[in-house]
Amino acid sequence: MESSFSSPRNDTFPAGLRVLVVDDDPTWLKILEKMLKRCSYEVTTCGLARDALHLLRQKKDGYDMVISDVNMPDMDGFRLLEHLGLEMDLPVIMMSVDGETSRVMRGVQHGACDYLLKPIRMKELRNIWQHVFRKKIHEIRDIESHESLEGILGVGWKTENRKKPDRNRKKPKKKKNRTESLIRSGSDQYDEGYFLSADDLTSSRKRKDVDNKYDDKDFADFSSTKKARVVWSVDLHQKFVKAVHHIGFDKVGPKKILDLMNVPWLTRENVASHLQKYRLYLSRLQKENELKSSCGGMKHSDYSSKDAQGSFGLQNSISIQQSDAAHGSFKVSGDNLVSQRVGTKSHESDIEGIVSEPVAEPKKGSNGNISDPQKTRSPQMDFNNSYAETKKCLIGNVPDSQKISTPQVHPSHSIALVESEVNFTEFESAIPTKYSWNEIPLNKAQKPLIQLNSGFNKPPLPGPHSHFQVDRVQSIPSISSRPSTAEEDVTGPAKSKPSYSECINTQGSHVSPSTTDSFPDQIKSCLVNHQVSEAISTSTANMEYQGFNLNCITDLESAQRNLIMGSASPFASLDDGFQICWYQGDCYGMNLGLQNIEFPEYNDPALVSEVPAHLYDALRFDYPCEPSEYSVMGQGLFIS
C-alpha cells in the first residue's frame, strides 16, 4: 500500500491523498489509519483537535483532507471544522457513532463535506478523494463566476501565481510545496485528479495562456490584482482579527482592515473573502443560538435565489452602489451569501448563513467597498437572475418557509410571484418578528392603491410603517446597521413580503379592479413598499435599495419599478409612469412582484426622490439588467 506512493501521483490519483485523521479514540485511530493505508492514502493520525490544528497550520498545504470525529474532549469537532474553514480551505469529513439527523445537519452546516457513521467501512473511505477533487473544481468555477480571486483557488493557484509575475507578493512558503513542484514537474503529487483544475491552470499558464478560461481569467486577475491564493496563516488571521476589532464590527470593511493589517501583498479581495468567512463563522456561532427563533429561511428567499452571486449579492451590491454606508455591509452580506452559497451544500445552511450574516453584520456595520467593481457587475448580472430567482424563491420555497432557496429562474414563475406573495404569508408565520408588516402594508396598501390607480399621490408613509420597512430592509441585507434585530431583519424581509401579499390580498379589491389582475397585487406590494420606503427615509439601507430597485426597474420594465421605487416623492411622477406601466402589464406584475420582494429592503424615501428621474428613465438605469429576462418573466406573470 504505502509503496504505491512512490509511483507518480498523476497516474495513481487518488493514491497518495494526504489525509489527516483526528479522533480521541485510539482504537478508531488505528482502524482508520489501517483502512486509509489500504486505500493507498497517506495517513497522519492525531488524537487531539489542537494537535491537528497545529499540524495543519504548520503545513498549510501539507494535507489534502481532514477526517475528524465529532466528539472530542479538547475541542468540539464542529469547532475544529470552523477553524479549518476559516484558516484553510480543506475538505473535512466528520464522523461519529451518532447518526442523528440533527447532528448530521450541524455537520453540514458547519461546512463538512460529508458525515460518516461509525463503524466506517472500507468502501466508504475509498471514495473520500472525491471531496478533494470536487472542491478543486468548484473553486475554479467559483473564481470564474465570482470573478473574485479570493483564495478560493486551491493550492495550485497559489503556486501558479507564484510563477506569475506578481506571485512573490503572497506567502510563498507553503503554497510552494505541492503545487509548485506540481507545476514544475508537471506531476508531483496529486497532479492529475487532485490538481485537476489547478493543473489545468498552471499547465496552461506554463505553456501559454491557453484557452483555459480559468487560466485567463484567474491568471489575469491574479497578475493584475497581484494576488495569489492567500493562505491565512495564524498570524495573518490574528492580524486580521485584531484589525477587525480595532475598527469595530460596525464599521469594518475590507479596505479598512487591509489598511490596518498593513500586509503589502494582501489585497482587498483577499480580505473581503476572508471577512466573509469570518462573518459566517461568527454568524454561525450566533445562529446556533438563534437558529430556532430566526427565520433564516425567509431571508433565504431573497438570497437563496442566487447561488453564486445570489440575488442577495445583487441586491446588496446594488444598494451598496447606491449608498456608501450601506454598501459595504450589503456587499458583504451579498458576498457572504454568495460565497456561502457556493460553498455550502445545503441551502439551509446557506440561507442560515446568509441570514446570520446579516445578523452578524449589523454589528460590523458596513464594510465599505468590497470590490465594488465586482459588486457592480454582479448585481447587474445577477439582478436578472436574482429577480427571477427571488421570484422563484418566493414561489417555490415559500412553502418551505425556511428555505426559499431555489435559485432557478423561471419565467413561468413570475406568475408564481403573485402567488408567492401569498406564500409569503406562510413566511409570516415563520417569521414572527415582522408581523407588523402586515399591518403596515395594509394601511399602506390602501394608499398606494389609490395612488396607483389615480396616479400616486405620494403615498404618505407613516412613520411607524417606515420602521417596519426599515427593519425589513435591514434584515434583508442586514448588513446595514439597522436597529432591528438581526433576526428580525433577516426575517423581516421575508416577512415583509408575505405581509405584502397579505396586504395585497386583503387589499386586493383595491388594486385588482383598478388595474390588471396581476398588477394589483404587485402594485399593492409596490405601493406598500413605496410607502414604506418613504417612511423609511431614515434608513440608508433603503436608499441603497431604492437605488437598487431603480436599477431593477429599469431592467424589468422600469416603469413599474419606478413606481415602487419612488414611493415617496416620485410618486407624482411615478404616477404617470406607473400607470403606464401598470397598464402595460406584461412584466409589470412581474416586476412588481419582484419589487415587492426587494422593496422592503429598498424602501428609502431618499431613494425615492431619486426614483423619479430613474423612473422615467426607467429602462435606462445605470444598471442595465437584462430586460429580456424580465420580460419573459413579466409575461409569465401576466398570466395571472
Added chain:
Amino acid sequence: MEGNSLREQVAAMRQSLFDEEILDKQFVQMEELEDVHNPNFAEELMTLYFRDSSKLLVSVEKALERPPYDANILDKFLHQLKGSSASVGANKVRIETNKMREALKAEDVERTKSQFQLVKRAHKTLKGKMEPYFHLLRQAGPADAAQPPE
C-alpha cells in the same frame, strides 16, 4: 495437522461469537485489515479496546457512586464507550451501553444503574471469550504466518 483441528476449533469459537451476537461484522472488518504488516490486527485492536474500555467503566462507576450524578460527563463516557465498542465490533457491549445512555437521557437513575450492570457484564463476557479465542488463534496460527505455537 493439529493446526487443522485447532483451526476448526478457532473457527467454531469465532462463529459462536457471531451467533451469540457478541461480535458483529465490524470485527470482520478488522480481520480483513490484517496483512503482513499487521498480522494480528484484530487482536491488537481488541487489546487496545479492553484497555481503554476498562478505564472507561471505572470512570463511569465512579461517576455513579453518589448523587448528584453529572449526566453530561456520564453521557460523554458512555458515548466514548459506545464508539470504541463499535470500532472493534463489540456488539453486545455497544447495545447495552446505548440502552444505558437512553436511560440516562430519560433521567431514570435506577434504570441507568441497573443497565450499567448489564454493560459491565457484557464487557466481562466479551473479554472472557476473546482472550481464549485469540490465544487459540495464535496457536493455530495463520497458514502463512510464522507463529510459533505455544
